[in-house]
Amino acid sequence: MSTETFRWGILGAGQIAVKFCDAVKSIADCTVAAVGSKSFSRAETFARENGISRWYGDYEELLKKERPDAVYIAATSNDHYRLTMMALDYEIPVLCEKAMFQNSGQASVVFARSEKEKVFVMEAMWSRFLPAVRTAAKWLEQGRIGKVTAAEAAIGFLAPYDPSNRYFSPALGGGAALDLTVYTFELLTGFFGNGFCCTDITVYPSETGVDETEHIVLEYPEFPAVMTTSLRAPLEERLVLCGTAGRIVVPHRDTKACAELFDRINEELEKKKAGGHYDRKRT
Helix, strand or coil: CCCCCEEEEEECCCHHHHHHHHHHHCCCCEEEEEEECCCHHHHHHHHHHCCCCEEECCHHHHHHHHCCCEEEECCCHHHHHHHHHHHHHCCCCEEEECCCCCCHHHHHHHHHHHHHHCCCEEEECHHHHCHHHHHHHHHHHCCCCCCEEEEEEEEECECCCCCCCCCCCHHHCCCHHHHHHHHHHHHHHHHHCCCCEEEEEEEEECCCCCEEEEEEEEECCCCEEEEEEECECCCCCEEEEEECCEEEEEECCHHHCEEEEEECCCCEEEEEECCCCCCCCCC
């Protein structure tokens, strides 16, 4: 087994990058070698606060000088495509925060190039690695709730309103679709695949024109799957999978890292604690 340390570079110095640093610190053979930001002072502050020895006020300078084993892109989503393509210019693998891109055209270009040049590219969709979600998938596969009859996923909170912040600014890729609906869509299609037709989409715009609340119905051949997301409503955040023999509930919040199984009369059959916020080592 190799004893070499895997060196990460981080592009973007926001709060989500702090969580990534914490995760990397929990893995013995990984380290964050450097962080880059559009602001040198912001990069320096981030580096000092998170125990990173090198920092850059220019993204490309980090790629040139550090040549990390991979980069984690944590900038706002409007910059994801540009930074991913830049990393590919240096043949550096990419783990990019969601929403990875702002449209399917950008995704097609990147993944075609990734395949052609044999450079790994992946969206950092953490819900794929949640132990609670893995437990729900296992129960579903075992037929614990019988034949699936309905599914729903909801995420919503009161985002701080500022026309210039990442939640509500069109220029920064704001809106519920790119910030929240990507989670609910990933969960539902992760369980049931892409064999649906989208039968209904209702969007409520904010003052800035971005979508602040969405209600979407995906019609699968034998059941509906409903997604509700909002930047202006503190919804009960959870995934619910219903069937002829019961239901599975997975709360979204970190403090309820569990999966719950109920029978057809709503009595709890099993509750499995998932352990941590997410499975860092698998991620």
